[in-house]
Amino acid sequence: MLRDCAQCKDYPVNVLSTHRKEKVEKIEQILTQLIEKSSEGTPIIVEGKKDATALQELGVKGPILMVKTGGKSFLEAISEIEKLNLNEVILFLDFDRRGKEGTKNLQESLERGKILVNLKFWHDLRALAGREMYCIEGLPSYLSTLQEKAT
Numbered sequence: 542m543l544r545d546c547a548q549c550k551d552y553p554v555n556v557l558s559t560h561r562k563e564k565v566e567k568i569e570q571i572l573t574q575l576i577e578k579s580s581e582g583t584p585i586i587v588e589g590k591k592d593a594t595a596l597q598e599l600g601v602k603g604p605i606l607m608v609k610t611g612g613k614s615f616l617e618a619i620s621e622i623e624k625l626n627l628n629e630v631i632l633f634l635d636f637d638r639r640g641k642e643g644t645k646n647l648q649e650s651l652e653r654g655k656i657l658v659n660l661k662f663w664h665d666l667r668a669l670a671g672r673e674m675y676c677i678e679g680l681p682s683y684l685s686t687l688q689e690k691a692t
Contacts, residue, residue, distance in 0.1 A: 561691035567669055568684055572599055575662045578631060579603030583659070585631045586622070586647065588640065591678035596633070598681045606630070608647070615643070619650045629657040636667050637675045 576599075579585055584604040587593050593605040608618040622630065632647055634640040648658045666680075674683040 558691060561687060564669060565684070565687050565691050568666065568687070571662055571665050571669070572684075575631070575633075576600050576602070578659070578662075579605075583629050583631055584625075584627060585633050587677055588634050588643065589678075592633075592635075592676070595678045595680050599684075608634075608643070615646065619647065619654075622651065623654045623656070627656055629659055631659045631662060633663050633677060635676045636671045640675075 575585070575596075579601050580603050582603060584606050585596060585601065586606045586608060587596065588609045589607050590610055593607055596605060606622060608615065608622075613621075630651060632644050634644045634647070644660070644663065648660065651658050670683060674680065
């Protein structure tokens, strides 16, 4: 009976490949939208320098603010952001426990300061890759590996 269904032997591989291709396309769409929003001047807030470098490697040319650099405390980082008199920021911290906590705390603090917090990109990427990738700094290599496996 299995001989009659010769094309079925390749079916699981095709489904997996198609799934990966769709995932790559969705991640690339998220990044394209993030790059566009950033190029309009909306700052992206990341944890550290490696995260900022990763986003620049992916094509982000707009402002990137780091909350965990130079030995400054979380409260100092929030104070610095509030002094910039921004209308909106994009939070793009890691997907690990500390990143999730930091995102929640930053969101609450910035919204109290009447700054619109955009979490769309963080939620969308986390939904697609959050179990396979935890750090924003790993995004370029994660995407590259996914692209290779999809072809």
